Amino acid sequence: MGKLTARSIVERALxxxxxxxxxxxxxxxxxxDLGVTPMALYWHFKNKEQLLIGIADHLIGGFAPxxxxDRPWQVQLRDLTEGLVRTLRTHPCARLxxxxxxxSxxxxxxxxxxxxxxxxxxxGFSVEESCxxxxxxxxxxxxxxxxxxxRHTEPDWDSRVRTKRAGLQSLPPDTYPYLVEMAAPLVEGMPPELYDTFGVDLVLSGIETLAARRG
Incomplete structure (x- = not known):
């Protein structure tokens, strides 16, 4: 293989x-995996913690805000939020x-x-509120x-979904009408596009509403 670099290490780690x-x-x-001795990796990352920091830096580095x-702050904050979501969605291990x-x-x-x-x-938010x-x-x-x-990478996903859906649908409809009605989407999840769009809208709408009250 070519020269070992920090980038090649974190890409394989991902x-x-x-x-x-x-x-x-x-x-x-x-x-x-990289065909080198552990000592060769220690030149780039002293331990697992440093390696994880390198992975995180590479992940976030894939998103260039x-x-x-001069665009409104709302537009710029949406770009930032949606860009991070897209970047993190690329890698299932990103959250962990x-x-x-x-x-920091x-x-x-x-x-x-x-x-x-x-x-x-x-x-218009204060220092504490901005934090x-x-x-x-x-x-x-x-x-x-x-x-x-x-969810979709968890073991026995299909089987567990069927069990959860059947459990909700078996509830007394007079007592839990909406749980019964919405059992399928509650346990099966949403298309990623809808999940992302609605989730970002929900979060940013709250921030924008609070900001408007200060106007």
């Missing part, structure tokens, strides 16, 4: 994480990677985070990008 779960990503496993411009690292240690995340904070301030907005926004992005993909 392949393993997406296919087998992030717990399968180890220095020894990657060294074997547009430079700040982000949950195991401190985002990820250079590319700091760029996106600072941009989101600036947009919140432009919208909360970006925190909730990141959590929402991870949930939106992860849920439909993660």
């Amino acid at each position: 392949e393993v994480g997406d296919g087998e779960g992030i717990e399968a990503v180890t220095i020894r496993r990657l060294a074997t 547009k430079p700040a411009d 990677v982000l949950e195991q690292i401190d985002p 240690t990820v250079p590319n995340f700091l760029v996106v985070w600072d941009r989101a904070l600036g947009l919140a301030r432009t919208a 909360l907005i970006t925190k909730y926004l990141l959590q929402s992005v991870i949930a939106i990008a992860d849920a439909p993909v993660r």
